[in-house]
Amino acid sequence: MNGKSKLKRKTKLAVSLVLLVSFLFTGSGFGSPLQDPDAPSVPYKIFLPYIFTSGGPTGGGGDPDPRPVRNIFGVETSYIDSNLVSKADGVNANWWRYFAFSWKGIEPTDVSPSQYNWSAVYEHHLRDAAAGGFSIVATVKFSPFWAQAMSDSQSVQCSPIKDDAATIADFQEFLTALVNRYKEPPFNIKIWQFWNEPDLDPDVLVAIGQLYTSPFGCWGDDTDPYYGGEKYGKFLSIFGQTVKAADPQAKITNGGMLLDCNPEENPTGCIMGKFFEGTLRGLIANNGAQYLDYVSFHVYGHWYANLNLDENYGGFRDGGVMLGKAKFLRKKMADYGIDPVKPLIMTEAGLMCKRPDTALELPSRKKCSDTVAPPEFEDDQAEYIVWIYVRAIANDISGVMWYMLNYQSYRHVGLMYGDFITPKPAYLAYQYLVSQLYDAYYVRTLDEYFPTLRAYEFTKNGHPIWVMWAPDQTNHAITLPAGFQNAYDKFGNQISVAPGATSIDINGPTYLILN
Known part of the structure; x- marks a missing residue:
């Protein structure tokens, strides 16, 4: 189906099944675009891109960043x-x-x-986002049938x-016309x-019946020592060079990796993880590293009853699902x-x-398969917003795009309910996080x-802000720090601290405001 012989495909079956099991337990979301609603335009304003980093190059504990947290x-x-x-x-x-x-x-x-x-x-979508002053990360994907490397009687768009x-x-001609237009x-x-997510062998998609409809890329090849990454790196070089020839101000990133x-x-047991090394080899061999501005990867916590599988993630034992990937x-x-x-x-x-659904019943008696997520999940999703963004700032990650802002039925990943308007608790936690940390300065990890x-620790308007949580999601008492003024939970609700108290319990994300 992808140009390999039937014999080779049979010998790959066991490997593909192993990858499938790994993918189903650790893979990314099958985001299905919703039907396109028309959108009214909003006033146009000029967007001037600003590139942000924060913290030291190896992550939390680095030197304080002289730039405010913004982008x-x-x-x-x-x-x-x-x-x-x-x-x-x-x-x-x-x-x-x-x-x-x-x-395509x-x-x-x-x-x-x-x-x-x-x-x-959908040009009206792009106009609306640009008019709002947002920095659009425009994904280009899906090869037309006539340009597909995979040999199949039907179009395999991820090819x-x-x-x-x-x-x-x-x-290259297509890319030049595309960039010049937009x-x-x-x-x-x-x-x-x-x-998007190119590091996947198409045989995995065959096994789950999504070869012809997959939102993933399928540049992966588990018969190759670098899992197909070198070929992808070559085309990423072509992509970057061509786009920048049409617009020298353009920035280039790879397709976000499942990794x-x-x-x-x-x-x-981790041939998929060789894809990025292959990409680097392909870039370097084709003089393409100079055209790559950002390295993109994807991070999903997997919720079964708590957030334990963030740091305790088997695929990245050193650092977990987010920081482990960044370190690698x-x-x-x-x-x-x-x-x-x-x-x-x-x-x-x-x-x-x-x-x-077969797991022990939650206190709410709700299930992940329900139309509305269990409240236990929704509360942890709100916590995870804080976990993700605060650690990203402290570990010098330049941008984090939450998947997704709009309603999304798949595994309840969205920040809106099914009416497409009402925000979920996680959105409210995101808002409060931004209200506290936007224009703040990252200072240090509180290693003690x-x-x-x-x-x-952050500082804003001359006041220290401490953001703290317990990764085991249980209460831990700490002594109130010197200069303590107020404490707030992840939604911005003030936490009551009795007069004369000398300690406070930390469990979920807590903001301590000091003088």
Whole structure:
């Protein structure tokens, strides 16, 4: 089906089943775009991109950052309308990731001269986001049937691109026309992403019946020592060079990687984890590293009853699902002589409701399969917003796009309810987080509270702000710090501290305001 012999495909079955099991337990979300609603326009304003980093290059505990926390906040949506523009503005989002461009949809046939179907692009969505001043991370994916490297009787939209001179020239011609059309007002697209989650072998999609409909990329190849990453790196080089030739101000990022495991921790059972190393090799071999501005990866917590599987994540034993991935990516870049290492962005981050219906009944008697998520999940989703963003700031991750802002039925990952308007508790926690940390300065990790607590110090308007939580989600008493003024929970509700009290319990995310 992908050009490999039937014999080779049979010999791969056992490997593919292992990958499938790993993927089903640790993989990313199957985000299905909702039907497109028309959106009224909003007033246009100029967007000037600003690149943000925070903290030291190895993460929390580095030198204080002289720049205020601003541009790390972001969202992803499956559509864009005035309500979502307002909701994104409500969390001071800078990054707005959006599947903007399908090569398959824009150039379905290979004719000369090339003909582009721009009506396949929801241009009113892009105008609305740009008019709101957001930095659009525009994903380009899905190869047309005539350009697909995979050999199949049907179109496999996630397929890698044919590696021949004629197809590459067509791809470059398409990219040049695309960038020239959308780089200027009213679209102002400056950040371009090549494919989505490319580090997946198509045989995994065959096994789950999603080969022809998958939102993933399928550049992975488990018969290759670098899992197909070198070929992807070559085309990422072509993508970056072509886009920047059309717009020297453009920024380039790879397709956000699933990156489900660390091959250095599991050398024989983590071939998927070799994809990024292969990508680096492909970039370097094709002089393409200079065109890559950000390295993108995806992070999902898996909720069964609590948030335990964030730090205690089997695929990355050193650091967990977020910090473990960041550490691995930086190490690989350093191993290949990329100095300084590229900034990291998380173009998808979220929490999936994955508790099986057969599990012991929750106190609420709700299930993850219900139309509305269990309240236990919703409360933890609100906590996870704080866990993700605070640690991202402290560990020098440049951008985090929550998947997703709009309603999403898949594993309840969205921040809106099914009426598409009412915010879930996690959105309210996001708002309060931003109200406290936007324009604050990251100072340090409060190492004296580790490992029992996670604790970070910021300063804003001359006042220290401590953000703390217990990763085991149980109460731990601490002595009130000097200068204590007030304490607030993750939603901004004031926590009562009795006069004369000398301690406070920390469990869920807590903001301590000091003088």
